[in-house]
Amino acid sequence: MTATPIAPPPARAVGGAAPRRRKRLQLLTTRDRLVLTVMVAVPALLVLCIVWLPALGTVLLSFTGWNGIGGLDRITFIGLENYENVTTNYPPFWIAIRNNVLWLAVFFLVATPLGMFLAVLLDRDLKGSWFYRSSIYLPVVLSLALAGFIWQLQYSRDQGLLNAMLGLDGSDRVDWYGDPSVNIWAVLVAASWRHVGYIMLLYLAGLKSVDLALKEAAAMDGASESRTFFSVVFPTLAPINVVVLVITVIESLRAFDLVWVVNKGRNGLEVLSALVTANIIGEASLVGFGSAIATVLLLISLVFIVPYLGSILREERR
Amino acid sequence: MSTSTSSARTGRTPADAPARAGGAARRRPVTARRVVLYAVLTLVSLAWLFPVLWAFYNSFRDYGYTALNGYVSFGGFTLDNYGRAWEQGNFGQFFVNTLIIVVPSVLITLFLASMVAFVLARFSWKLNVAMLVFFTAANLLPQQALLIPLFRFFLRVGLYDTYWAVIIVHIAFQMGFCTFVLSNYMKTLPKELTEAAFVDGASVLRQYWQIVMPLCRPPLAALATLQVTWVYNDFFWAVAFLSTGSKFPVTSALANLQGQFFIDYNLLSAGSVIVAVPTLVVFFALQRHFVSGLTLGANKG
Numbered sequence: 314m315t316a317t318p319i320a321p322p323p324a325r326a327v328g329g330a331a332p333r334r335r336k337r338l339q340l341l342t343t344r345d346r347l348v349l350t351v352m353v354a355v356p357a358l359l360v361l362c363i364v365w366l367p368a369l370g371t372v373l374l375s376f377t378g379w380n381g382i383g384g385l386d387r388i389t390f391i392g393l394e395n396y397e398n399v400t401t402n403y404p405p406f407w408i409a410i411r412n413n414v415l416w417l418a419v420f421f422l423v424a425t426p427l428g429m430f431l432a433v434l435l436d437r438d439l440k441g442s443w444f445y446r447s448s449i450y451l452p453v454v455l456s457l458a459l460a461g462f463i464w465q466l467q468y469s470r471d472q473g474l475l476n477a478m479l480g481l482d483g484s485d486r487v488d489w490y491g492d493p494s495v496n497i498w499a500v501l502v503a504a505s506w507r508h509v510g511y512i513m514l515l516y517l518a519g520l521k522s523v524d525l526a527l528k529e530a531a532a533m534d535g536a537s538e539s540r541t542f543f544s545v546v547f548p549t550l551a552p553i554n555v556v557v558l559v560i561t562v563i564e565s566l567r568a569f570d571l572v573w574v575v576n577k578g579r580n581g582l583e584v585l586s587a588l589v590t591a592n593i594i595g596e597a598s599l600v601g602f603g604s605a606i607a608t609v610l611l612l613i614s615l616v617f618i619v620p621y622l623g624s625i626l627r628e629e630r631r
Numbered sequence: 632m633s634t635s636t637s638s639a640r641t642g643r644t645p646a647d648a649p650a651r652a653g654g655a656a657r658r659r660p661v662t663a664r665r666v667v668l669y670a671v672l673t674l675v676s677l678a679w680l681f682p683v684l685w686a687f688y689n690s691f692r693d694y695g696y697t698a699l700n701g702y703v704s705f706g707g708f709t710l711d712n713y714g715r716a717w718e719q720g721n722f723g724q725f726f727v728n729t730l731i732i733v734v735p736s737v738l739i740t741l742f743l744a745s746m747v748a749f750v751l752a753r754f755s756w757k758l759n760v761a762m763l764v765f766f767t768a769a770n771l772l773p774q775q776a777l778l779i780p781l782f783r784f785f786l787r788v789g790l791y792d793t794y795w796a797v798i799i800v801h802i803a804f805q806m807g808f809c810t811f812v813l814s815n816y817m818k819t820l821p822k823e824l825t826e827a828a829f830v831d832g833a834s835v836l837r838q839y840w841q842i843v844m845p846l847c848r849p850p851l852a853a854l855a856t857l858q859v860t861w862v863y864n865d866f867f868w869a870v871a872f873l874s875t876g877s878k879f880p881v882t883s884a885l886a887n888l889q890g891q892f893f894i895d896y897n898l899l900s901a902g903s904v905i906v907a908v909p910t911l912v913v914f915f916a917l918q919r920h921f922v923s924g925l926t927l928g929a930n931k932g
Contacts, residue, residue, distance in 0.1 A: 345835040349754060352746040352839075353762065356806055359743070363781065363803035364769040370780030434672060447918070448676035451683060454910040454921065456864030456882045462903050463682050466689065472896045474685065477703050506679065511925075518926035559771070566773050570866040574886055589775040593782060594871065604779055611776040618771045622764050 368611060375604035395605035406606065409583040412497055413613075416504070416565040416584070424505040425561050428512025433542060435513070436520040446517070450510035457507065457570035464503040465490060465575075493581025500571055500582060508564060512557055519553035520546070555624060562617045566610060585610045683907070690716075690900035697897060712901035720888050720902050722881070729863060729880040731794050736801040737858045741851060743802065744809035749839045751810070752817035753825055763814065770807030774867050785872055796872040797880075801862050809854050812924075816850040817843060853924030856917045860910055881906050 341349070378391040399406050431449060435442055452460060467475045468489035476486045489499040523546050531541040547554075569586040572578040578587025585606060592603030689702065696707025717723070747766060751759055781800065785791040790799070824846075825838045833842075844851075869883035876884075888902055913921055 340829075341835070348835050349750050353750045356743040356747045356810075357762065357765065359799075359803050360766060360769045360806060363800055364772060364777060365765075367777040367780035367784070368772055371776050371778075374779055431672075431675065434668060439669075439672070445672045445676045447914075448680045450922075451680065451914060453925075454860055454914045455683075455907055456866060456910070458864075458866040458882050458885045459903060459906055462885055462899070462906075463686050466686055466896060466900060466903075467682060469896065472697075472702060474702060477701060506682070510679070514922060514925055518922075563771055563773075569775065573866070573870070586773060586775040589778060590867075590871070593779050600779055600783075607773075607776045607779065610773050614771065614773050614776075618768055621771075622768055625767070626760055626764065 371604050371607045371611065374601055375608040377601045377604075379600045380598060391601070395601045398602060399605045399609075403602075405579075405583045405588055408581075409585045409588050409606075412582070412584050413566065413568070415497060416501065416568050417562065419501045419505060420508055420561045420565050424508040425512050425557060427505075428509040429516050429557075431509065432513045432516035432520060436517060446513075450514050452507040453510040453514065455507070457504070458574045460503050460507055461500070461571045461574040464499070464506075468499050490575050491580070496575070496581045500575060504568065504571055508561070511560070511564075515553055515557055515560070516550070519550045523549050555621060559617060559621045563614060566614050585613075686900040686903045688900075689897050690904045692897050694895050694897045702896075712897050713905070716898050716901040716905060719898070720884075720905070721877070722902075722905055724877060725879060725881040725884045728794075728878055729882070732797050732801070732869070732880050733859055733862045736798050736805070736862045737855060739798075740802045740805045740809055740858060741854060744806045744854075745813055745844060745847065745851070746839065747806070747810045748813035748817055749843055752814040753838075753843065763811065766807040766810045768807065770804060770811075774804070778871055782871060791872060792874045792878065794873075794878070797868050800868050800872070801865065804868075805858055805861065809858070812854060813847065813850055816847060820846055849923070853920045856913060856920035857924035860913050860921065863909060 374388075375395055376390055376392060377388045378394070379388045435446055439445070455463070465473070467473050470476065470486050470488035470491065473489065475489060481487065487495060490496050527545050527549065528541055531545045532538075536544070567586060568584045569578075569590070572582040572584055572587050573590070576582055578584055578591060589603050589607045589610065592599045592606065689697065690712050691708050691710065693707040693709045693711070697704065700706070747762070750756075751762055756762070782791070785796045790796040820843065824842055828838050828842055863880075864882055865880075866882050866885070869880050870886070873879055873883070885906065888899075
C-alpha cells in the first residue's frame with residue numbers, strides 16, 4: 314500500500330460564508346495574493362509534471378511504436394496496433410486480466426466483507442478488544458513486499474509450514490508460490506491478510522460515528538442484531554462504503570509488490586501492473602507495447618475514480 | 632479508538648442500561664452467543680498473528696537444528712541469525728538509504744500539502760474544488776501507469792538512479808492524500824481565528840505559519856506517522872528509478888535478499904523481523920496516530 318486511503322467528502326458545507334470571503338480576497342494586498350498563488354502553484358506544478366503529464370504521456374505512447382531507443386523524433390504513430398498485439402499476440406495479458414479480476418473478486422467477496430464483519434463484532438464493549446483489534450490490523454503496517462516474504466515461510470516447498478502441516482512428503486509437496494495452478498491463491502491469501510485489517514479499521518471508525526440512538530431504537534422495536542445492522546446501520550455508513558469500495562479497487566489494481574517479490578509476476582502470477590513494469594524495465598524495453606497495457610490499467614481505475622470524485626464535487630458544491 | 636469511548640456508547644438493549652449505569656458493566660450474563668463471539672475473535676486474532684509470530688519464533692532458531700528436526704519442533708534457540716542476517720543482508724546500508732528517502736519525502740510532502748490545504752480551505756477561489764480534485768485524484772492513479780514517461784524523463788535529466796527521483800515522486804504522489812486530509816481539518820477551524828489576524832494586518836504567510844499550522848498538530852502528527860510508514864513500505868518507486876543495488880531502501884532490497892537467504896529460512900525470518908522493526912515501532916508506539924491518520928480522511932470531521 315503505497316498510498317490509498319481516500320477520504321469521503323467533508324460533511325461541513327462551507328456555503329454561507331462564500332460572498333464575504335470573496336470580498337475578503339479582494340481586500341488582500343498584492344503581495345498576499347502573490348504569496349497565495351505561489352503556495353498553490355508550486356505544488357500544483359509538481360503534481361502536474363510528475364503525475365498528470367506522465368499519465369497523459371503513457372496514453373499517447375500507447376499509440377506509438379517507440380522502443381525507447383533514440384530521441385522522441387523517432388516516435389512513429391501506429392494507431393491501435395499495440396492494443397491489437399496486446400490482446401491477440403500476448404497470452405500473459407489475458408492471464409493478467411483474469412488474475413486482476415480474481416484479485417478484485419476475492420477482495421470484494423471475501424476480504425472486505427470479513428473486515429466489515431470483524432469491525433461489527435469488535436464495535437462493542439468487549440474484554441480484550443484492544444488485543445483483537447491490534448492483532449487483526451498488525452499486518453496493515455507491514456509492507457506488501459514483506460508480507461510476501463513472511464508468507465514464504467508458510468509456502469515454501471521444502472521448508473514451509475503448510476506442507477508440513479498437511480503431511481505432504483517427497484514429490485507430493487506443493488510449491489505454493491511456484492506452482493502456477495495454486496500460486497495466485499497463495500498470494501491472494503497473503504494479500505487478504507493485510508486487506509482485512511485495513512477494512513476493519515475503516516469500518517470501526519465509521520461505526521463509531523453512527524448514532525447510538527438509531528441502534529437502540531431498532532433494538533427496542535425488536536429488530537435482531539443482523540437486521541439492525543443491514544437495515545439501520547449499514548445505510549448510514551454510505552460515505553465509508555464509498556471509500557472502502559475505492560480502496561478495494563485501487564489496492565487490487567496495485568497488486569504489484571507482492572507478485573514482484575515472489576517471482577516478478579510470471580508463471581501464474583501475471584497482473585497488469587507487473588506486465589507493464591516487466592515490459593519497460595525488462596530487457597525488451599517495449600515502450601509502446603507496455604504503454605498500451607498501462608493505458609488499460611489506467612482506464613480500469615478511472616472507471617472507479619471518476620464517480621468517486623464526482624461525489625466529492627457534489628458534496629463540496631453543496 | 633480508545634476503549635473508553637467505545638464503552639461509553641455500547642449497551643445494545645435497554646436491559647443493558649441499568650448495568651452500565653451501576654458501574655457493574657462486567658457483570659454480563661455468560662450467554663452462548665458471547666462465548667461464540669469470544670471464540671471467533673480469539674481464533675481470528677491468533678490466525679492473523681500467526682505468520683508474524685512464526686517468523687519471529689524461527690528467527691531465534693539454529694538452522695542446523697531445524698534442518699534436523701523440521702520446523703515443527705521446539706528448541707535450538709540462538710541469536711546468531713540476527714547478526715548474520717544483518718551482515719549478509721547489508722541492512723546497515725539499506726536502513727541509511729531508507730532514511731535518506733523517507734525524511735525529505737515526508738517533510739516536504741507535509742509542507743507543500745499544508746500550504747495548498749491552507750489556501751484551499753481558508754480562501755475562496757474559483758478553482759477551489761477543481762484543485763482539490765486535481766490533487767486528490769493524482770493519489771489514486773496506478774503507479775505503473777506513470778512509469779514509462781517518468782522513467783524516460785528522469786533518465787533524460789540525469790536524475791535516474793539518484794535518490795531525488797524517488798523522493799520527488801513520493802512527494803508528488805503522496806501530496807494528494809495529505810492535502811485532502813489537511814484541508815478538511817482546516818475547514819473545521821473557526822474562521823474568526825484568521826479573520827481577527829487579518830483585521831490586525833497579519834500577512835497570509837503569518838496566518839498560515841503562526842495561526843493555522845500550530846492548530847494542525849494533530850492531523851500533522853497523524854499524517855507524518857502514516858507517511859513514514861507508507862514511504863518506508865514503498866517497494867515500487869525505488870525498484871523503478873534506482874538501478875544500483877546498494878542504493879536501494881530496505882523494502883525494495885527485499886527482492887535481492889531473497890536470493891541471499893535462499894536456503895536458510897531462519898535467516899530469512901530474522902531478515903523479515905529486522906525489516907519489520909521500524910513499522911512495529913510505529914504499530915506499538917504511535918498506534919493512535921496511525922489509526923487516526925488512516926481514518927481521519929475516511930471519517931467526517
